Amino acid sequence: MKRNLFTLVFLFCCCLFMQGQEIKVEAFSKLERDLTPRTEERLDLNDEPCSILKIVVAHVKDFRFEGNIVGDVIYKEGEIWVYMPAGSRNITIQNDKYGVLRYTFPERLKKQTAYEVQIKLVENLEKKVRTLVMPVIGIGKGHPSYGFMLGFVRNTGPYVKVKYDFSNFSSNLECGDDGIIKGTSDTPWYTGEKRQSRMSVTAGVIQRLGKLSPFYAYAGLGYGYNKLGWETVNGDWVKNTDQSCDGIEMEIGGIYRLKNISFMAGIQTNSFSYIEATLGVGFMF
Incomplete structure (x- = not known):
């Protein structure tokens, strides 16, 4: 299945590139x-x-x-x-x-x-398929996440975007904002140390806003999570489920191209529980 999907995407991109030359x-x-x-x-x-x-x-x-x-x-x-x-x-x-x-x-x-x-x-500039390569940053509650966005677009084209904050923790314990361990009546002592882990993978469509316009809009869906952990005095990490979420990622935004340089700004949410801004500067050539 994955191989067939990769083949279809490859052929689609090849067809797009052919349309940009005559x-x-x-x-x-x-x-x-x-x-x-x-x-x-x-x-x-x-x-x-x-x-x-x-x-x-x-x-x-x-x-x-x-x-x-x-x-x-x-x-x-x-x-x-x-x-x-x-x-x-x-x-x-x-x-x-x-x-x-x-x-x-x-x-x-x-x-x-x-x-x-x-x-x-x-090369027909009106039909030219541009390749978007862009480092991105996600800014929300907590520390930022980093990643990249890759796309192919003439008037309409696909993209994929990945972000990660390079931080993670594992825990079998969960609590709410009250600090009580779920399934028990215990409230452990916490050190005040917090750890966040953020990841998202999205894919969607870039749409050019006009025949020769330098403005583009994008929208996509995917999967991601945002986890928040609290450390106990015993060195254990407890996942705060009231401040954590995972599930469907949704995003919209815009891109402006100045020659081969592109600027991106958008908004992204995980199940409407976590919202962050996404910014990027890269190349569209």
């Missing part, structure tokens, strides 16, 4: 003096001479083509030759990283004529 035709031109269609002629199914598209692009082996193509595509250094019948109007260009382009020629191809197609691989 194939574009930078130039289309007829090569009037190119004799290749005559010297390296290829006939179509009607025994008519083909046209040749000479596609200029880096990493030629990463590209595939669909359409009215005659024979095998020829990959050369920095150039791809595609034979097509005269009169052809379009071709489909595919790349695993940059996606698919269905390109219509400015004119119908003529037989025994060579054409040059210059391809440019570009």
Whole structure:
């Protein structure tokens, strides 16, 4: 189950990254003096001479083509030759990283004529998927907790956030605010020393507030706890259940991006029993 979930998240992120990059035709031109269609002629199914598209692009082996193509595509250094019948109007260009382009020629191809197609691989800023990496701090009653937030977002995307205060205690004893050990009538002597333990793991969705807006909102759910312990004179720790809670974590907040720097502020609660502010400064690139 966990493996399948990881695979789905990985594929989702890969799809998001692909959407931020595009194939574009930078130039289309007829090569009037190119004799290749005559010297390296290829006939179509009607025994008519083909046209040749000479596609200029880096990493030629990463590209595939669909359409009215005659024979095998020829990959050369920095150039791809595609034979097509005269009169052809379009071709489909595919790349695993940059996606698919269905390109219509400015004119119908003529037989025994060579054409040059210059391809440019570009990053579309409107579709760019940004990666959020942010250290965070939770500030509530007691000492703060620390962690990080990781997310991927174009207009909408997932995130995960973990916080921990690096403090813990174990106890089989419980009491309320009155100090009486539960299940007994005993009230031990306490030293006045207190220990808090705070942890939370949340995941949710980041939503961009506008097409090119630098403002984002986020909301998420998860699990966490906040425990408070009192120390007795015998060195035992007693968990104060009136001041402790565990269960569902809920949070909302906002993020502002200034170029590649991002600022976050939000509020988080555990079962509405414990509330803390969450602040963070990190990178969104």
